[in-house]
Amino acid sequence: MxxxxxxxxxxxxxxxxxxxxxxxxxxxxxxxxxxxxxxxxxxxxxxxxxxxxxxxxxxxxxxxxxxxxxxxxxxGAIPVHGYCVVREGQAVRIPYPGANEGRSFHxxxxxxxxxxxxxxxxxxxxxxxxxxxxxxxxxxxxxxxxxxxxxxxxxxxxxxxxxxxxxxxxxxxxxxxxxxxxxxPSVKSHFVGAVLEGTGLLPISQHGTVVLVPGSGPVLMYQIEENDTRILIDIKSPLPRDLQTYIKEKVVPFLPSTCQIPVLNAMQKQRLRSMPNAFxxxxxxxxxxxxxxxxxxxxxxxxxxxxxxxxxxxxxxxxxxxxxxxxxxxxxxxxxxxxxxxxxxxxxxxxxxxxxxxxxxKPLAAMVNILSVALYDLFGGDDHNLRVLQQGCFKYFELGGDCVTGPVSLLSGLAPRPLLLMYHFFRVAFYSIWVLFTHPRPSPAFPHSDSDIKKNVRMITPSVGDYPALFIESICVFWTACVVFGPLLWSEIRWW
CATH class of the missing domain: 3.50.50.60 (FAD/NAD(P)-binding domain)
Incomplete structure (x- = not known):
């Protein structure tokens, strides 16, 4: 030897x-x-x-x-100028600040x-x-x-x-x-990936796209070449035995219309590949x-x-x-x-x-680590409190200004400031509670679920009589936000 x-x-x-x-x-x-x-x-x-x-x-x-x-x-790298988040068919643009841009590629x-x-x-x-x-x-x-x-x-x-x-x-x-x-490493879910062929598939060109899918994990899409778009479908563990049927029934209907046929075509032509999402x-x-x-x-x-x-x-x-x-x-x-x-x-x-x-x-790594898992918990949340936070986060982005510039500066690695992350995370939590009290919600005659909202059921604005129940609900929502953020923060400030 x-x-x-x-x-x-x-x-x-x-x-x-x-x-x-x-x-x-x-x-x-x-x-x-x-x-x-x-x-x-x-x-x-x-x-x-x-x-x-x-x-x-x-x-x-x-x-x-x-x-x-x-x-x-x-x-063949593609410039990336920001993100687009899609929820219930509505899209909000989250551009990178200034002239900053990322890249996506094979x-x-x-x-x-x-x-x-x-x-x-x-x-x-x-x-x-x-x-x-x-x-x-x-x-x-x-x-x-x-x-x-x-x-x-x-x-x-x-x-x-x-x-x-x-x-x-x-x-x-x-x-x-x-x-x-x-x-x-802890694994909560898997990404199932394929390459979609064609151009103009994304709601906003040269923007990473995150689609929030009710009852499932989020879907991430971005161009990796002029005619290739990567799709990554988050599916919680354990993976279903019939992935194609699951994706056709549970995911495809919620994707932008420009992507639905390319996804079905990709599943016929390609072998779906998966990888664990580990923390x-x-x-x-x-x-x-x-x-x-x-x-x-x-x-x-x-x-x-x-x-x-x-x-x-x-x-x-x-x-x-x-x-x-x-x-x-x-x-x-x-x-x-x-x-x-x-x-x-x-x-x-x-x-x-x-x-x-x-x-x-730590300023950069901890911020990226915490943000990645916290956003996943919100975007892939399947209980009521997490859905409330998800809705509040989406509407927070809709406000624009600092409500977009701050979070995307964190996400893009341009502002390595964990305290800024904490500030915006809990602003989202409090804004979610504000949304609870002020925005229309499904009538109690119908289940409170994203699928019902998609069916255009009757929506009502909370009245003063609803406030006591909403106050208790808001405490639960805020506690859920703390449960999401607290352990992630602890995992970063400890050294062992």
Missing amino acids: GSTQYDIVIVGAGIAGSALAHALSTIRPSSAPPLKIALLERSLAEPDRIVGELLQPGGVHALRALGLEWTLEDI HGRFVMQLRRAALAARGVEVVEATVNDLVECEATGHVIGARATRKGAGHSENFLADIIFAADGSTSKFRKALGKNLSS LPAVMQGQPSLDGKSGLILLGDAWNMRHPLTGGGMTVALSDVVELTRLLTPVLSIIPTPDTPSPLADWSRLVLILHEWHWSR
Whole structure:
């Protein structure tokens, strides 16, 4: 079994791994010896996934900071200027502030561009190999490398380094190495995806579209090429046995009319693909109390996941790379000599950097994580209180002005301010209560459900006599908002 020594080994050449390899290679000036970096990837063929195709403006800014904005070129990427939310046939436009815009594209093409950047980076060796295990120091258990088998080889070899980054995705085999008794990803639903053919399918061109479907999860649509539109249908676990029938009966009737026939056509031509929508809060890495492996750092979905409804995953991953590179620059800029060890070998120093990284990334990462799950709970809510909050949220957007600019600045990763998120979330909660008291609702003779509203049943405006019951109902609605927001906030402010 052969061994090769590097400064850094990165496992996984996806979004986070490829961007990190490029970013770390630029730290040392051209006059100094480059960092020797190994980027290991099981398959260098173009990936084929149904998510990771919508990059928010905050992610575009992160790419620009890394000098990688060119990776969005020549892949058929579509500019995205904001969102459109559709409820009961009504649409509200939520534009990005100013001249900011995102991009949507085929995931695999974007990944291949990032890999090209890594291949061209100074000191980076991209290796197509399957990582089988970590290599640990027998005396201390410190991770000193990765054991991998190159494609076509009949034997494994050791890729040794002072520090190992694991960016091997949502099904990471190294997550448990962070420590004992850590939470596993929680899965509430799955996205079922297909590609719709044709143009002009969306209610508002070049806007991500979220359709709120009564009795089911939300539907997300966006263009990924001129004639291709991605549709992601959220279906709560467990998945029904007959997906096509479920979608035809429960989802298609609530989609914009321009999309209904293309969806039916896509189901006949394509195999419906699904992926779990997982939530995994980030833990502070390098803490002795967790009894985790030293020498290993997790990145991307291997470490932190959120619901993909808001398209914030790549923005968080790329921003993490920007912040981590900034913090590692003083260490990696030091050129080791025969008389001085590599600065990366000082794990105690890296632990301090990991601690700072954990909290410095929080304003953006926590905000995106909380918003993604909170919006999903509201948009996919199937009990009465959540439907009240959903209606209040939609009507809040209809107010325009700051009621749109504030939330979309958060969603797009342009305003990393968790307190602003809290402000707008509870404004929505209180506005939902206001809507309860002031807006028409179905007559008590009919069940209070979205399907009945769609049938145009008789609507009545609450009278003073209804106020006592509405007051009790408003307390329940506000409590539900707290139950949605509170645990998510706690998952972000704790470190374990």
